[in-house]
Amino acid sequence: MVDWAAHAAARTSRLKPSAIREILKLTQRGDVISFAGGLPSPDLFPTTTIGAATERVLRRHGATALQYSTTEGHPPLREWVAARYANVAADDVQIVSGSQQGLDLVAKCYLDPGDAVVVAAPTYTGALRAFDPYQVRYRTVETDDDGMVPEALEAALAAGAKLLYVIPNFDNPTGTHLSLERRHAVVELAGRYGVPILEDDPYGELRFEGAELPHLRDLAPERVIHAGTFSKTLVPGFRLAWLIASPEALEPIRRAKQAADLHTSTFVQAIAVEITADGFLDEHLVKIRDHYRSQRGYLLDALDRELGGGDGFHWTRPSGGMFVWMTVPSAADGTPADTTALAHDAVAAGVAYVPGESFYPDGGGLDGLRLSYSVATPEQINTGIARLGELLRRATLRDV
Amino acid sequence: MVDWAAHAAARTSRLKPSAIREILKLTQRGDVISFAGGLPSPDLFPTTTIGAATERVLRRHGATALQYSTTEGHPPLREWVAARYANVAADDVQIVSGSQQGLDLVAKCYLDPGDAVVVAAPTYTGALRAFDPYQVRYRTVETDDDGMVPEALEAALAAGAKLLYVIPNFDNPTGTHLSLERRHAVVELAGRYGVPILEDDPYGELRFEGAELPHLRDLAPERVIHAGTFSKTLVPGFRLAWLIASPEALEPIRRAKQAADLHTSTFVQAIAVEITADGFLDEHLVKIRDHYRSQRGYLLDALDRELGGGDGFHWTRPSGGMFVWMTVPSAADGTPADTTALAHDAVAAGVAYVPGESFYPDGGGLDGLRLSYSVATPEQINTGIARLGELLRRATLRDV
Structure with missing residues (x-):
């Protein structure tokens, strides 16, 4: 035994x-x-739309949509993701199997045992689950109705940290979002203390009112790894999401992704391209x-x-x-x-x-x-x- | 910067x-x-079969096939996998996103830095890539046209090892398979030295001639984590595979899978169930x-x-x-x-x-x-x- x-x-x-x-x-x-x-x-x-898209994918691209593919992701999907953001190229996009995999890969590539991760308290439990097996420590930051409190964030960063994890929009679990002023404060503080930011944004497109605020990535593209997903806008059952960062930041992540699962399902990537091609998602x-x-x-x-x-x-x-x-x-x-x-x-x-x-x-x-x-x-x-x-x-x- | x-x-x-x-x-x-x-x-x-199966899945089970699902995998798929093996229950099955993810999760759960993994020389390069980030060492085992040479295997195990990785059927890269006698020798030696076996079997169903030989898992179910996949029998683009092991062996793997990507695409799991339901795969x-x-x-x-x-x-x-x-x-x-x-x-x-x-x-x-x-x-x-x-x-x- x-x-x-x-x-x-x-x-x-x-x-x-x-x-x-x-x-x-x-x-x-x-x-x-x-x-x-x-x-x-x-x-x-959108079950009917997914069915029609699948039918077209299999008819037109069956042999490639069902075959092994590149670790980086299906090129037209990377192009589509890039085009939804300001100043993002397809080379800045890595397709992942749900945001959860994005969090896991960032932790795998950037966190050694004992490293400190700065998180809001409260924060997304799935992020803690993703980081935990890498044997990290946490520094928690007090939040109010506008998200992380800058003074508390500064104290956490000043104590030494390897990564700052932030959900800027309609946070899980609090529902709050970081005000514009706070966004600037977060990237300024992270810059001052030399800490990269993992920006997790599953809910940003579910805004009910008020003007869209810039992503942290927009404010500091060289410092931020941004995670976006289809799970809340299209369907979660595809397990389809993306990371956006500079090619330098993505380089170990691509190798880790290849080691972890070769690539995300070609089939669902091809279907997502077909669904989104004509502006359906908006x-x-x-x-x-x-x-x-x-x-x-x-x-x-x-x-x-x-x-x-x-x-x-x-x-x-x-x-x-x-x-x-x-x-x-x-x-x-x-x-x-x-x-x-x-x-x-x-x-x-x-x-x-x-x-x-x-x-x-x-x-x-x-x-x-x-x-x-x-x-x-x-x-x-x-x-x-x-x-x-x-x-x-x-x-x-x-x-x- | x-x-x-x-x-x-x-x-x-x-x-x-x-x-x-x-x-x-x-x-x-x-x-x-x-x-x-x-x-x-x-x-x-089987592009046409996949298209028809998808159409049925969306028509009959759209809401569940596109939703979040359980980490263990879609229950009817786990039942189907279990039924293809001798003495396997659905509780012994964990659905994964390609065998590669199975190798990654086994390494994540059972290998500490510095642990030794016994592998054939040569062996599957993707397995080495999966194990490498866990900072393991390797002990290599000489092979001949019948697979691992038992004397060499014993020497490697005797030197101390945490895991034995074996591709028993139509090995990548050698194409050879372990003879029946060698299968018994492998599980006997692993048992004697107290080492669990990771049995990677992507090619076992592609047998051209000769009688089917027992899986290593059949010979020592309590000692083996077996990996099987749809990639070589159906399509690789689904990224759909499974691990089979005792619930005790799978317990940390399930938690690691949840942390790594929550679960494998519900959509492709539901399609696979629909495709395989009527004996199509055989x-x-x-x-x-x-x-x-x-x-x-x-x-x-x-x-x-x-x-x-x-x-x-x-x-x-x-x-x-x-x-x-x-x-x-x-x-x-x-x-x-x-x-x-x-x-x-x-x-x-x-x-x-x-x-x-x-x-x-x-x-x-x-x-x-x-x-x-x-x-x-x-x-x-x-x-x-x-x-x-x-x-x-x-x-x-x-x-x-």
Whole structure:
């Protein structure tokens, strides 16, 4: 017999299963209204368009679309990605199998054991999972409704760091975005301390209102590795995304990608080219933004109704994306909130959220929780938030 | 400015670009006949079947086939894979994005820096590329026409090893397969020295003749992680493959897979299920085997004709797969062969192969070269081997 656990590499001790996925399993019960998952709404999947595009790809390019391909990615897809950004050439684009792979490859190429990564607290749990096996340390940065607080960021960078991870637009889990002023502050500080930036932007195209703000990459192209994806705009099931950076920054990443999986599926890359060739995505984005904007409205209205009574509950009011972050006050008797403990009561009461703790690398976040409005119906939002409101008021010894 | 090279992690110094991919670039010239690539023949891609399967998937299961999915893989695909093996349950199957990702994940979970991996010399260059970034050492095992020589294997294992990597069937690059007796010897020796086995089997279903031999996993299910793939039987462009091992062995691999890319494309997994549901693959394999069997015949006939004159050239006679391995004798004046140096002369003469050096982790292999018969036409095989024969006889100072 092989004792596999004893045989495992040291880095596996840092591999944790996703807390979110564990909670999602609990919510399979039909009567639980879930605000836990971050799934895009399947009603928005352009199934017919994908079918027609696949038919054309197989008819015109079957032999190449089904064959091995280059590690860098399918050239016309790299051209298309480059054209969606300012001052990006196809050589600056590396196709990856979902943003998650982009995060993994950046960590693999730029983080040695013991290196410090600066992250917001809270931050995307999947990024922490991607970085963890490289045996890194974290320096966390306090955030407010405009994202990372510059003074806190400077303190983290000054303490020594190898990489700064930022989600500038409609953050997972907070829903907030970095203001223009803060964007300039972030790249200025990173430059001053000589730290490269990994800019993760899955939600930037899901803006509901207000002017588009520049990417961090636009402000400091030589310092930033930018990650974009089709997962929230087209479909997540393709596992199709990209990194944008200078060829120098991408050079080890390309070799690491070749070692990790040779290349991303040629077939889905060719289909994505066919789908996007005629401007379809921009038309489709109008529909997606309209849908999530309405969903956000239902959720914020329900929260205002159920918990807006001045009892110290706070939540963000996102201008895009899929998430609202709530902080829960201490109970009337002073007992601090514990959203992890409450999560099980919530599921028992027929409503699910993701406890804030999942988004903190080093503990903390017990007063926070993430709510996603992406898939629930308006009725489910009203019922689910009524359940959550009652639970939270009761747990904090407020009027029920 | 960021000095990306200075910023790179130590492991990147071990990341090398694939020599094969570099040679493939040289062979883009239209008049070079290439035996270098290991690409499946695109004439065998079941394009119509894939199109019909995609249409059905989108019509019946669009919302799930395009959504995020479980890290373990699409349940019906795992069931299908399990059913193709003896004594394998769906829980023993992990879907991965090509075998290459399987090799990467096994290395990530089971190899610490400095650990020794036992490999055949020569062995698959992509496996070396997958293992390299984990900063491992190699112990190489001499091979003959029946695969790894047991005495050499025992010496390597006795010297201390963390993992044994084996391609039992129609090896890349040699084309040979492990005899039944050797299979028993390999698992017995691995057991005696307490070393787990990574069994890489991309070519096992491409057997031209003779009885099927048991997988190493069949002989020692508790000790083996087995890797299988659709790349050589269906299409490589899906990037769809699987690992088979005990749930204990797969446990860290699942967490590493989640961190690396969440899961493999749901869309291609659903299409593969649809394609394979009605027994299509077994019918298709008959066609694939017939084609490659003929191709092998053309290549061996050409080699016999051009270099079969008793001048010390040796090549393998594979019973399956895509590859022939040749060893080139020293020149008549005693100068040792150098297939790396000759590769450029060969391209200039209009023929390409992969130099043997690429398949040795620690140098060596300068007398070897790999020939693939998968994509050339019979005429190209005859012309290309005539060119190669003349070049090699001239280089070794034999009669031209």
